[in-house]
Amino acid sequence: MTNTGLDEARLRHAFLEEAEELSQKLGDTLLALEGDRENLELINEVFRFTHSLKSESALMGYQSLSELAHRMEDVLGLARAGTLKVEKPVIDAIFAGSDLIAEMMAAISKGNRDTEFNTEAALKDLSAIVSSAPGNGHRGAPAAAAAVPAGAPAAAAAPAAAGAREIVLNDVERRQLAEARDRSESLYRITVKVAETEQMKFPRAYLVFCNLELIANVVKTDPAMDGEPVEDSLYGATTLVVTTAGNDTALREAATVDQIASVDIEPRGYEEYLAPRGARAAVSLSAAANLPPGVAAGLAPGGVPAETAPAAVSTVERTSIRVDTRKLDDLWSLIAELVLHKSHLARLSEDLGRGADVHAVREELSDSFDSLEKISSGMQQAMMDTRMIPISVIFNKFPRLVRDVSRKLGKPVELTLAGEDTEIDRSLVESLSDPLTHIIRNSLDHGIEFPEERVREGKNERGRVSVTARRQGGNIVIEIADDGRGMDTGRIRQKAVTMGIAGAQSFSEAQLLDLVFLPGFSTKDVVTDLSGRGVGMDVVATRIRGDLKGDVELRTDPGKGTRVTLVLPLTLTIVNALLVRGDNHLFAIPLTDVDSTAKVLSTEIRGEDGREISRWMEDDIPVYSLGALFGKGRRKSEEYFAVVLRHGDRKAFLLLDELIEEREIVIKPVDDLLNVHRMFSGASVLEDGRLVFILDTSLIRRENF
Amino acid sequence: MNKRYVSFSLAGGRYCIPVDQVLQILRLENLMEIPKAPPYVEGVVNLRGDIIPVVGLRQRLEIQREDRREPDPRKRRIIIVRVGTRSYGLDVDEVREIVEIDDSSVATDATTVLGVRAEFVTGIARRDDSMYILLDLPRVFSAGRDLSAQLPGQS
Amino acid sequence: MGANILIADDLSFMRMIQKEILTERGYTIVGEASDGREAVEKFKSLHPDLVLLDITMPNMNGLEAMRKIFSLDPKARVIMCSALGQQNLIVEAIKAGVKDFIVKPFKPERILSAIEKALKAS
Numbered sequence: 001m002t003n004t005g006l007d008e009a010r011l012r013h014a015f016l017e018e019a020e021e022l023s024q025k026l027g028d029t030l031l032a033l034e035g036d037r038e039n040l041e042l043i044n045e046v047f048r049f050t051h052s053l054k055s056e057s058a059l060m061g062y063q064s065l066s067e068l069a070h071r072m073e074d075v076l077g078l079a080r081a082g083t084l085k086v087e088k089p090v091i092d093a094i095f096a097g098s099d100l101i102a103e104m105m106a107a108i109s110k111g112n113r114d115t116e117f118n119t120e121a122a123l124k125d126l127s128a129i130v131s132s133a134p135g136n137g138h139r140g141a142p143a144a145a146a147a148v149p150a151g152a153p154a155a156a157a158a159p160a161a162a163g164a165r166e167i168v169l170n171d172v173e174r175r176q177l178a179e180a181r182d183r184s185e186s187l188y189r190i191t192v193k194v195a196e197t198e199q200m201k202f203p204r205a206y207l208v209f210c211n212l213e214l215i216a217n218v219v220k221t222d223p224a225m226d227g228e229p230v231e232d233s234l235y236g237a238t239t240l241v242v243t244t245a246g247n248d249t250a251l252r253e254a255a256t257v258d259q260i261a262s263v264d265i266e267p268r269g270y271e272e273y274l275a276p277r278g279a280r281a282a283v284s285l286s287a288a289a290n291l292p293p294g295v296a297a298g299l300a301p302g303g304v305p306a307e308t309a310p311a312a313v314s315t316v317e318r319t320s321i322r323v324d325t326r327k328l329d330d331l332w333s334l335i336a337e338l339v340l341h342k343s344h345l346a347r348l349s350e351d352l353g354r355g356a357d358v359h360a361v362r363e364e365l366s367d368s369f370d371s372l373e374k375i376s377s378g379m380q381q382a383m384m385d386t387r388m389i390p391i392s393v394i395f396n397k398f399p400r401l402v403r404d405v406s407r408k409l410g411k412p413v414e415l416t417l418a419g420e421d422t423e424i425d426r427s428l429v430e431s432l433s434d435p436l437t438h439i440i441r442n443s444l445d446h447g448i449e450f451p452e453e454r455v456r457e458g459k460n461e462r463g464r465v466s467v468t469a470r471r472q473g474g475n476i477v478i479e480i481a482d483d484g485r486g487m488d489t490g491r492i493r494q495k496a497v498t499m500g501i502a503g504a505q506s507f508s509e510a511q512l513l514d515l516v517f518l519p520g521f522s523t524k525d526v527v528t529d530l531s532g533r534g535v536g537m538d539v540v541a542t543r544i545r546g547d548l549k550g551d552v553e554l555r556t557d558p559g560k561g562t563r564v565t566l567v568l569p570l571t572l573t574i575v576n577a578l579l580v581r582g583d584n585h586l587f588a589i590p591l592t593d594v595d596s597t598a599k600v601l602s603t604e605i606r607g608e609d610g611r612e613i614s615r616w617m618e619d620d621i622p623v624y625s626l627g628a629l630f631g632k633g634r635r636k637s638e639e640y641f642a643v644v645l646r647h648g649d650r651k652a653f654l655l656l657d658e659l660i661e662e663r664e665i666v667i668k669p670v671d672d673l674l675n676v677h678r679m680f681s682g683a684s685v686l687e688d689g690r691l692v693f694i695l696d697t698s699l700i701r702r703e704n705f
Numbered sequence: 706m707n708k709r710y711v712s713f714s715l716a717g718g719r720y721c722i723p724v725d726q727v728l729q730i731l732r733l734e735n736l737m738e739i740p741k742a743p744p745y746v747e748g749v750v751n752l753r754g755d756i757i758p759v760v761g762l763r764q765r766l767e768i769q770r771e772d773r774r775e776p777d778p779r780k781r782r783i784i785i786v787r788v789g790t791r792s793y794g795l796d797v798d799e800v801r802e803i804v805e806i807d808d809s810s811v812a813t814d815a816t817t818v819l820g821v822r823a824e825f826v827t828g829i830a831r832r833d834d835s836m837y838i839l840l841d842l843p844r845v846f847s848a849g850r851d852l853s854a855q856l857p858g859q860s
Numbered sequence: 861m862g863a864n865i866l867i868a869d870d871l872s873f874m875r876m877i878q879k880e881i882l883t884e885r886g887y888t889i890v891g892e893a894s895d896g897r898e899a900v901e902k903f904k905s906l907h908p909d910l911v912l913l914d915i916t917m918p919n920m921n922g923l924e925a926m927r928k929i930f931s932l933d934p935k936a937r938v939i940m941c942s943a944l945g946q947q948n949l950i951v952e953a954i955k956a957g958v959k960d961f962i963v964k965p966f967k968p969e970r971i972l973s974a975i976e977k978a979l980k981a982s
Contacts, residue, residue: 011876011877011880014872014873014876015873018871018872018873019873051916051943052870052871054943055871055874055943055964055965056871056873056874058964058965059873059874059877059964059965198963199944199963200942200944200947200950200961200963202947202951203947203950203951203954203961206951206954207954207959207960207961210954210955229947229951232947257960257977258960258973258974258977259970396955399955400955583740585738585739585740629740629741630740630741668755668756670756671756671758671791671793672847673742673743673746673758673760673793673846674739674742674746674749674756674758676741676742676743677741679741683756685751685756689735689751690737691737691739691749691751691756693739693740
């Protein structure tokens with residue numbers, strides 16, 4: 001520790017006094033804990049003691065002591081969170097650590113160093129406990145979250161290079177930029193580098209972000225700041241795209257927060273970010289063969305919106321997610337049960353071999369099957385649950401947003417949030433964040449009146465905005481309501497008529513309000529007449545209706561307020577699939593399971609019914625037909641359309657009636673009742689209402705095939 | 706204790722299900738066929754994006770009774786019910802009234818229930834002049850351990 | 861120079877170190893608090909120019925205390941002290957308006973420069 005003239009001796013004395021007391025208390029409380037292992041209060045106390053010991057000894061430069069205390073703190077942190085049970089090995093390891101600390105304290109008080117002690121064994125034991133705790137291997141904060149590697153995003157794109165990243169904006173962000181340009185604001189690209197010595201880079205970058213937000217508009221950051229932060233070190237260099245009515249001096253001042261090593265501000269032109277993007281590259285079948293296995297097979301961390309160019313993903317590509325360890329525990333127990341059943345089945349097999357009664361064994365097999373059913377749907381559910389996070393992840397930004405914007409505009413507004421615990425699929429988080437933010441901004445900008453006007457209308461001077469979320473059936477319903485001036489449907493009707501919208505004269509209120517979601521209605525000059533209320537709503541609608549397959553609705557009461565209601569389906573797993581027809585039913589095959597399409601001549605098929613094969617590349621592979629699997633049998637023909645299915649190392653021909661097209665489909669789980677033969681891995685409903693079943697390609701591995 | 710039920714008629718019999726399990730009642734439109742389904746699954750309906758299996762109770766309950774009269778096709782409905790976290794549809798001849806039935810008037814030990822498979826019935830109640838069959842919905846919709854169901858590949 | 865500072869941390873040892881560093885630089889320590897409740901009380905009665913708050917304290921933690929202090933005076937100058945691994949709490953604090961944070965164990969230059977910056981800002 002740098003000497004700034006402090007009295008070293010006095011300092012040491014104070015440290016010794018306090019640390020020795022802590023060490024003593026630690027020992028005493030541990031004894032009590034040993035006799036009462038589930039006592040949360042005791043666990044908390046021990047945790048605090050090790051925490052304090054860690055901090056103090058680190059400050060004094062006693063690294064060895066500090067590290068030991070830190071490791072103990074990790075173990076206790078897990079116990080505190082309930083992830084680790086305080087069994088004998090745990091208590092023993094903590095005691096060992098505590099004893100060692102006591103010895104170190106004794107040595108230090110005699111003027112010696114803590115480094116004379118061998119902490120290796122103790123550290124090893126403690127580390128072993130930490131990594132053996134279910135779902136954990138990660139040191140750190142008490143309410144530990146484990147990182148689970150997930151598949152890469154579904155787009156057929158090479159991951160963005162870690163070097164100079166070009167920022168790409170999504171639709172809502174581009175809209176914001178366009179508006180800023182129309183307001184004649186200047187555009188800057190700011191790069192801040194956090195000091196090397198700063199141990200928490202994300203909060204530092206976040207501070208800069210918050211400061212800038214107070215005086216300017218931050219359109220985008222890279223790495224992203226909303227939602228869950230990515231790896232801390234990535235924030236060491238953060239880029240922000242900012243527009244401001246002022247100049248860069250104010251920006252520089254706001255960004256020059258403590259522990260920021262450098263601030264680089266570059267003026268930019270709007271065209272750079274607003275240039276039209278290339279059309280979405282169609283994924284060709286040959287490219288499908290190159291997609292890495294597991295990608296898009298229902299485990300994509302987020303659905304890729306159809307309009308985004310796949311090669312340029314605007315947010316950091318994540319390859320891991322954070323999951324509440326309790327959810328992993330659920331999976332863990334299911335896996336444990338699975339293992340039990342595995343041995344049960346093995347035993348049954350042995351029994352049969354030894355000539356046990358076939359009927360009795362059949363009974364047991366049936367029971368086992370039942371349990372396996374439950375386990376497998378339990379696992380499916382548990383996996384889906386790990387995808388669910390509380391919507392507070394998005395809601396948390398709103399208080400700040402409302403405070404900042406209302407301050408900027410000079411309109412005091414009170415925000416109420418409800419239903420923050422409602423869980424949503426994490427893939428929805430990124431896509432929902434912008435539209436919701438936009439709607440709230442809209443409310444503040446154009447809905448809520450200025451205080452004087454409100455008072456004149458007999459309203460409370462403070463405007464009110466409420467955001468609520470709730471589950472309804474298989475959907476999430478989010479409502480944003482304000483008590484502002486509402487929208488004048490008469491004006492909307494006039495505008496619609498002027499724009500030449502057929503039948504507008506006799507539209508109902510609901511129909512008129514729905515018009516607000518049309519692109520034409522969101523243009524700037526139209527919007528001025530409507531007092532800006534429709535701005536950007538077309539983008540919101542595209543996002544919600546198109547990408548998220550949900551719905552959005554506007555309701556208004558002129559003079560009293562407006563309410564926007566969004567309804568979104570709960571889970572959205574989107575997969576690139578090949579749509580095919582077999583015996584008048586539609587099926588979808590995930591592109592990752594398709595090796596190729598082919599035409600097979602009936603002369604090329606050899607073997608007998610039920611065991612046919614044909615040549616593909618250098619191998620003979622089995623031939624199946626959709627008609628036979630699901631319908632009346634294969635129709636006779638000289639040649640057939642087919643796909644070559646691939647599952648693991650096995651391949652097979654699947655003969656079809658028609659190859660329709662490739663498309664992205666949203667997978668819904670399919671009920672057991674519809675899937676008794678386990679042929680489907682899900683189902684989907686197309687825009688026209690037709691039902692499509694998604695083939696479970698693993699059926700080519702089944703023995704009775 | 707009095708509980709409320711939605712009653713419906715099917716093949717001349719009266720059945721009822723708890724009111725709080727009933728989500729919605731639909732007309733028989735847009736029923737989509739599905740490949741290789743069990744005989745008692747008539748198809749699915751698409752309800753706001755959810756794919757809901759519709760069970761034909763005649764087949765499921767293996768009703769032996771002959772219908773005295775042809776049911777009026779215009780009265781045919783699908784009752785959407787909620788069992789646990791899932792939704793299902795029941796194809797019925799006609800939805801009737803909401804009845805209040807006291808627990809004490811339910812007989813649970815009937816072995817042959819008017820020609821209906823007993824395992825799907827939780828009891829029978831007599832009310833006024835009618836007999837109401839109380840259905841065990843979770844059983845009705847469980848996929849059943851039909852290990853003897855034919856697996857594809859075998860004829 | 862000579863600004864009044866309130867120090868809040870449950871470890872007396874920590875408070876002592878901070879006090880030494882700050883008084884050496886010429887700041888006045890108007891008060892010390894060992895838990896969140898005391899911190900808010902002393903903020904009310906002593907009107908310090910700046911508050912050094914530790915994030916984990918018994919009897920109302922630093923985050924709570926900070927929120928209460930801001931509700932008393934939205935312009936209050938608060939610097940949050942935190943140990944490594946409490947990133948979430950720090951981010952919450954930033955969202956609620958804290959202007960700077962320090963990670964423990966800290967070097968004296970760090971805390972001094974943070975205080976200087978905070979006092980210079982309006």
